[in-house]
Amino acid sequence: MTNAQTVHDLATPSVLIDHTRLSKNIHAMQAACDATGIELRPHIKTHKLVPVAKMQLAAGAKGLTCAKLGEAEAMLPSGVRSIFVAHSLVDPRQARRIAELSEQLDDLRVAVTSEAHADALNALAQATGKTLSVMMALDTGLGREGTRSRDAAHRLAGKIARSSSLELRGFYTHEGHFYTTPAADRPQKVRELVEQLCTTRDSIDAGLVVWPGCSVTAEAILAIGAGRVQAVRPGAYVFGDLALSTVSKVMSAESIALQVLVTVVDKPEPGLALIDAGSKTFSSDRTLDTIFAQAADGRDLSVVRVNEEHGYVRGAAVDALKIGERVLFTPAHVCTVVNLTDQIAVHAGDGAISATWRVDARGRTQ
Template identity: 60%
Template sequence: MITVAALDSLPTPVVAIELEAMEANIRAMQEVCTRHGVQLWPHIKTHKMVEIARRQLAAGAAGLTCAKLGEAEAMLPSGVRRIFIAHSLVDLRQAPRLRRLRESLDELVLAVTSPLHAAALERLLAHAGLTLPVLMAVDTGLGREGARTAAGAQETARAIAASPHLRLIGLYTHEGQTYGLPPAERPAFTRDVLARLAAVRDTIDPRLTLWPGCSVTASTMAQLPGVHAVRPGAYVLADLALAETTQVVGREGCALTVVATVVDKPEPDLALIDAGSKVFSSDKTPAGHAGRAADGRDLNVVRCNEEHGYVRGSDVAGVAIGDRIAFIPAHVCTVVNLTDTVAVVAQGRLAATWRVDARGKVT
């Protein structure tokens, strides 16, 4: 857990990463993937940092997953050679950037999310003069991109086969609805997602590879037969969604905290801190918390204005103006995207400041 004292020299609010906890998360996920011969393509949308991507690759990640071209471009200094962009690219203006990105890598894999999208991506790649491997999206219950039925997937596969610049290599899904499942239902659910993906695949071509992707299911998926690659993102830093809502990790796995200062106590059971929605983002746990004290005290960020967090809980009586408190955020990915830098704490000391290289890279 972050020692708040390590950050004494810094103004708050400060977003801090405990290096040992993060490295343990990287090692654990890589270890299960390596043991079962499954490729790990971590999604970098969570951390957006070259320093972290470099560590994931050094541990054995086969490639990186990115949401946007800008994220992929920002990760090139990590030395990455293979990138999967898990989004529906359509804009012809992106052709020159795609060409440059492809030239910087050994392999660039793109997503195809519907027959209509296959046509749009075909236009873009023809414009760019590129022929690229693609993964086809299958919706396994989230209700976002991807084929809803086997017939829909077959239609997308036919559209890809009719597109000279697209080469189908596999099927992917993001089973993000698992965040809302009771933990006891998760193992059966995970097997079911994979079975549905495999069943759809078998109606198209049994040689196609399967790429599920979500931190909640990743380590279970990696142990199931037939999975080619997993793409977890949040696992690397973790948050309340993983430590409390889904209980996939313990609190010790939460490597990132927001350290904030108590600036006032307008009521005996209300403390105001100097971090609001511009630090925590507007994401909350199902219990309505933007953050909870990392040290186990009952201190919950129950509401945010832009620059104020409202902290309530049975331990508020014990906090005073000037106290610094480390909070685990509800959702780590959106917190990282709001900060230029993070403070890195190693062995209880401030060890480095890392730039959030892909911060705001949404194009």
């Protein structure tokens, strides 16, 4: 753990959270949900932090979404009572953990993602000795998990109905492909998405819930989903990143709550600076125009290439940089950055560090 009192004292690279912006992001999304009566069930894969889960629940989130059992287990100290593990669980070795998790919650749901998956999940459910509540995945264009047609959804619903160990509780989708949908097309595409989901739900059981909604679509879904959609599950909105600000433009640069503090370590040639943060800090995720990170203060400085411990910075402001200078960068994709760091320094925007948070679910990929 760092003993740093101010941002100035921190070693680099360091991941920083602006608590004021984080709190604003959490409360803005919650207020938008509350205004429509649609529940917020945020995905914690972005922050992996119990203190942030506590803030989300205190603001009014009805439960949490997790990618893996390990994330769900790590979030229990937040006091959460309802968790949806949105992944295709198949391994009988996980039966004991699922049973224990369900005993510690009021409501544990897991994903059922195809007919082939339902067989494996049914065997897993039998090994837990419990009936598992399942949310059926519907593919809405990403091409990852989920039934590909209404017929396939009906066949899967029939299979679940015949199983003594699975109970269908609702439907979900992950519409990650909306990150690259042009903003002007988003409202119409979201209308089609909600229509597809609700039509399929209504044709199977109109009493079941529909839970779509990532950070790019949440606002548009809330605008039209009242009475039709029961929850949204955005994740990255808590911090924001270049994907949400410069690519899909649903967040302003001023609301981004997580940055990486780095040091300029060399200027090997005009137009190029090297920093002490590469793929082991920023990950290899980048924006469509292949940027790994951008200066948070608006200067034209972009990390355009990474090796493990080096970032290559180019842009109009590069030659004015000094060796030893410290610069705050906004990452292209925040979720992978959090998963690469043990701890995060929390500040209120004035340079004073108010807390150091260990990343509770770091590396919990099992």
